[in-house]
Amino acid sequence: MQKVLITGSGGFIGSHLTEELVKQGHKVRAFxxxxxxxxxxxxxxxxxxxxxxxDIFTGDVRDPHGVxxxxxGVDTVFHLAALIGIPFSYYSPDSYVDTNIKGTLNILxxxxxxxxxxILVTSTSEVYGTAKYVPIDEExxxxxxxxxxxxxxGADRIAESFYLSFGLPITIVxxxxxxxxxxxxxAVIPSIIIQLLNGYKEIKLGDLAPTRDFVYIKDTVxxxxxxxxxxxxxxxxxxxxxxxEISIGDLAQSxxxxxxxxxxxxxxxxxxxxxxxxxxxxxxxxxxxKNLTDWKQKYTLQKGLEETISWFKNHDNLIKGxxxx
Numbered sequence: 522m523q524k525v526l527i528t529g530s531g532g533f534i535g536s537h538l539t540e541e542l543v544k545q546g547h548k549v550r551a552f553x554x555x556x557x558x559x560x561x562x563x564x565x566x567x568x569x570x571x572x573x574x575x576d577i578f579t580g581d582v583r584d585p586h587g588v589x590x591x592x593x594g595v596d597t598v599f600h601l602a603a604l605i606g607i608p609f610s611y612y613s614p615d616s617y618v619d620t621n622i623k624g625t626l627n628i629l630x631x632x633x634x635x636x637x638x639x640i641l642v643t644s645t646s647e648v649y650g651t652a653k654y655v656p657i658d659e660e661x662x663x664x665x666x667x668x669x670x671x672x673x674x675g676a677d678r679i680a681e682s683f684y685l686s687f688g689l690p691i692t693i694v695x696x697x698x699x700x701x702x703x704x705x706x707x708a709v710i711p712s713i714i715i716q717l718l719n720g721y722k723e724i725k726l727g728d729l730a731p732t733r734d735f736v737y738i739k740d741t742v743x744x745x746x747x748x749x750x751x752x753x754x755x756x757x758x759x760x761x762x763x764x765x766e767i768s769i770g771d772l773a774q775s776x777x778x779x780x781x782x783x784x785x786x787x788x789x790x791x792x793x794x795x796x797x798x799x800x801x802x803x804x805x806x807x808x809x810x811k812n813l814t815d816w817k818q819k820y821t822l823q824k825g826l827e828e829t830i831s832w833f834k835n836h837d838n839l840i841k842g843x844x845x846x
Contacts, residue, residue, distance in 0.1 A: 524548040526592055528582055528628065529601030531562020533704045534643070534696070537742045538599060540567055543574050545746075552591050552602065555579040563703050566838070582624035589631040597639040597749060600628045603673070606707060607647070607794070610669035621672035622679065629683045629691075637690075641749055642680040644695040644758070645673050646734065646803050655766075656806035659695070659758045667798050677758070684756050693758040694745055697805045701738030701825060702832035710735070710826070713773050714833045717780040724777065724784055727792030729770030734762045734805045737825030740818050747814040754813050762805025763818050776826060 525542060529535040530551035542549050553561045561577060580587035582602045592598060604610070604620045625642060632640050649657050650664025665671030683689040700710045709726070716724050736744075744761035748754045767775075770786065777784045793799075810816050820828075832838055 523596045524550065524594060525597045525599060526550045526552055526578075526595040527599045527601065528552040529603060529643075531560075531564050532601065533563065534699055534738065534741060535599075535601045536563035536567065536703060537701070537738050538601070538745060539564065539575060540571055541742050541746065543571050548576070549574070550576040550578055550591065550595060552578050552580060552582070554602070555581055566703070582627060583619050585627040585630065588627040589634065592628070592631045592635055592637060595635075595637060597641070598628060598632060598637055599641050599643070599745065599749070600625065601643045603643070603676075605645075605669065607667045607669045610667055610672075611795075611798075614668035614672075617668055617672040618675075621669075622675040625676040626679055629680060629689065633683065633687055633689055639749060639755075640680075640689065640691045641745065642676065642691060642693050643745075644677050644693050645670065646695060646697040646760070646762070646805060647800060648674045648677060648695070649803065651800050652802040652804055655802065655804040656762070656764050657760070657804060658806040659760060659809055666800055667794075690755045692748055692754045692756070694748055695758060695760045696741045696744070697734040697736050697760065697762040697803060699736050699738055699741040701829050702838070704738075704829075709769060709772070710776070710829060711833065713776045714780070714830055717777065717784060718833060722784055723787045724773060725787050725789040725792065726769060726773060727789060727794065728799060729773070729786065729788060730768060730801065731799060732766040732768050732802050732804060733772075734764070734766050734803050735772070735822055735825070736761055736763055736818075737820035737828070740820050743819070744810060744814075744816045747816040748810065751814050757809070757813065759810050759813065760805045760807060761810060761816075762807045763822075764805060764807045766802070766804040767822065775822070776830070779826060779830060
């Protein structure tokens with residue numbers, strides 16, 4: 522990789538990927554969503570010496586003209602831009618189709634025209650739905666259990682079609698539940714941490730039974746980069762997973778034990794997803810990524826949680842990211 526473009530670079534995973542690729546010496550163009558506040562999302566919080574090395578491009582992935590302009594002169598595209606909130610997708614599915622499917626199509630069309638050398642399309646473990654078998658490998662059936670996951674399935678399949686139809690050098694990267702510093706307060710781990718740090722004696726959560734495969738942000742970013750560095754990954758769909766699972770209830774108790782063991786967990790019906798939409802079990806296989814790259818998980822859940830809690834304890838971090846937390 523020489524010059525890279527990262528869409529969604531102002532977001533949680535995108536900002537960490539931007540920071541790491543700059544650190545590794547790559548020329549990074551960060552595609553950030555244009556807004557009237559002139560905010561670059563989490564890019565704003567990066568050290569000045571890092572930001573000075575980033576070429577910022579403001580635009581919207583839904584606009585094919587801006588996308589093509591952003592991709593000019595770029596060797597590798599990391600496409601992370603997406604609408605991700607599952608509850609919001611119940612009420613505004615059109616916006617998810619426009620951003621997640623049409624936005625991905627714009628990337629693919631521009632890559633085909635510009636003969637881009639590598640395109641990594643970021644998927645999500647939510648496309649698998651509730652596990653039919655575990656660990657979930659890349660051959661597992663796809664299930665659109667929410668409008669969000671359905672649009673990500675659509676984005677994956679349109680990307681696959683451009684590989685099969687036109688030979689576009691595409692890889693579909695499928696992280697499981699990534700967590701860590703800068704994650705939105707809407708996500709389960711930050712939600713628990715924030716409630717505890719604010720002194721709540723009762724933590725309100727939705728369904729406690731679902732299980733998830735939680736991957737620390739640095740392991741996810743390392744996996745994305747390892748996949749991009751290997752020619753063997755072209756044309757493949759690849760999980761980034763720890764190949765383990767924990768229930769939301771047990772996860773909450775683990776965080777409580779670190780911060781305040783005297784806290785109780787309360788199930789809040791308002792936070793429970795519609796029954797058929799809830800993904801009850803995500804437990805990913807990492808066999809493929811280990812076969813095709815030299816990626817290894819470096820962070821245990823305990824270590825990742827400790828680093829995440831430490832970050833959220835610093836109020837300056839939250840102030841910097843108030844616009845997107």
